[in-house]
Amino acid sequence: MKRFVLAVLLLALVAAGGAAFVAWRDLASFRETPYGDPEEKVVVVPPGASARVVIRTLARGGVLSDERTAWRYFRYVKRDPRAFRSGEYAFAGPLRPDEVLERVFRGDVKLYRFTVPEGLRMEEIAAIVARSGLAAEAAFLEVARDPAVARGLGLPYANLEGFLFPDTYSFPRGASARAIAAAMVARFDTEYAKAEAVRAPGVSLDRGRVATLASIVEKETGREDERPRIACVFHNRLRLGMPLQTDPTVMYATMLRTGRWSRNITRTDLLTPHPYNTYTTAGLPPGPIASAGAAALRAALAPADCKDLYFVSRNDGSHVFCPDLACHNAAVQRWQVEFFRRSAR
Structure with missing residues (x-):
């Protein structure tokens, strides 16, 4: 009887061992x-x-x-x-x-990415965020235009225009429009601190006015090498009390005045007084007109050393710079009047 019990126990142990081996093998294979x-x-x-x-x-x-x-x-x-x-x-x-x-x-969750190029307005940025699927365009714009949000983020103006730093961002599903905007403003603060480190001795503009000037520089040229010199022109004009007379501010003023955006500037647009129209209003406009990149921020704080007061487009992305009106008029004649006359033939 004892032998039989021992045999049964042995068989049970063998079976259990075999089952355990099979289970282990299955898990190892899995x-x-x-x-x-x-x-x-x-x-x-x-x-x-x-x-x-x-x-x-x-x-x-x-x-x-x-x-x-x-x-x-x-x-x-x-x-x-x-x-x-x-x-x-x-x-x-x-x-x-x-x-x-x-x-x-x-917690390596799926991230949604979007890229904001330099020189875009809040409305354009909101559309990019919406295309990523993270936040609705209207929801992002509501945050960007909210004075309480701007105040909470330590900004000097009543909205986030000019402080939504151009970059590539990644967020998980569920990130709020405010969290996205706050991250973009934080990137601005980081880049502004870097630009502040190279501030030229004679530049006394505060953070808000630097963002404003940088946005104008950004809209005037896509060439990084020209930005310090264009910034120099505007600094010189500000110092002399000359109007900045920069077309991007006229387009921005027209948008605020009429509710429409257009790159075509009319005589009425130029002559209609508005705080953002730098043809009719002296000094810098009351806030940025777009989000500037790092190079434009640096240029606004560390402009080139120049005596220029004018610049004229060569119609290829570059500009001719002039220290006086005679030089400017000659450049306009060559690069605007004659250039387009030849182009029309």
């Missing part, structure tokens, strides 16, 4: 076998979800090959079930289970 096709799959892990729900969500989302095996594997590796982080995750296979699980443990 661990080492990548799964999933190259197409991106987006899985949302809800807040407060249990580890079992997270595993089920990943399996049903096509990221893990088998829910039951995945759950056994999760328990085998003895991870803290509270370690999973909620959020929206993107997976493109084939991926091993550890690659999937570690991503959710770390």
Whole structure:
């Protein structure tokens, strides 16, 4: 009888050992076998979800090959079930289970990116943010135009115009319009601090007026090498009390006055008084007209050393600079009147 019992126990142990080996082999195979096709799959892990729900969500989302095996594997590796982080995750296979699980443990959520070029207005930036899918255009504009938001972010004006720094940004799904705007203003502050470090001794403009002048410089030229000299022209005009007479401010004034944006400046636009029209109003306008980049900020604070008071476009992106009206008139005759006369033939 004892021999029979011992034999049964031995068989049970062998069977258990065999089952354990098979289970271990299955888990080892599961661990080492990548799964999933190259197409991106987006899985949302809800807040407060249990580890079992997270595993089920990943399996049903096509990221893990088998829910039951995945759950056994999760328990085998003895991870803290509270370690999973909620959020929206993107997976493109084939991926091993550890690659999937570690991503959710770390909270490497899917990010949405957008790029803001230099020289754009709030309305144009809002449209770019909206295309990324992060925030509706109207919601972003509401934040950008809110005096309370501007005040809370430490800005000197009643809106965020000129302080939404041009750059590439990445945010997870659910980022609020205010959080996005605040990050852009923070980037402005970082770049402004760098520009402040090279401020020329004779430049006394405060932060708001620097942002304003930089926005005009940004709109006047796309050439980085010309920005310090164009800034010099405007500094010279400000010092002498001359009107800046810069066309981008006229377009901005017309937009504020009429509600429409146009690059075509009419005689009425030039002659209609407005705080942003630098043909009719002396000094800098009451705020920025666009978001300037780092080079324009540096130029506004560290302009070139020049005696120029005028510049005229060569119609190729570059400009002719002049210290007096005679030189300016000659440049206008050559690069505007004669140039377009030849072009019309």
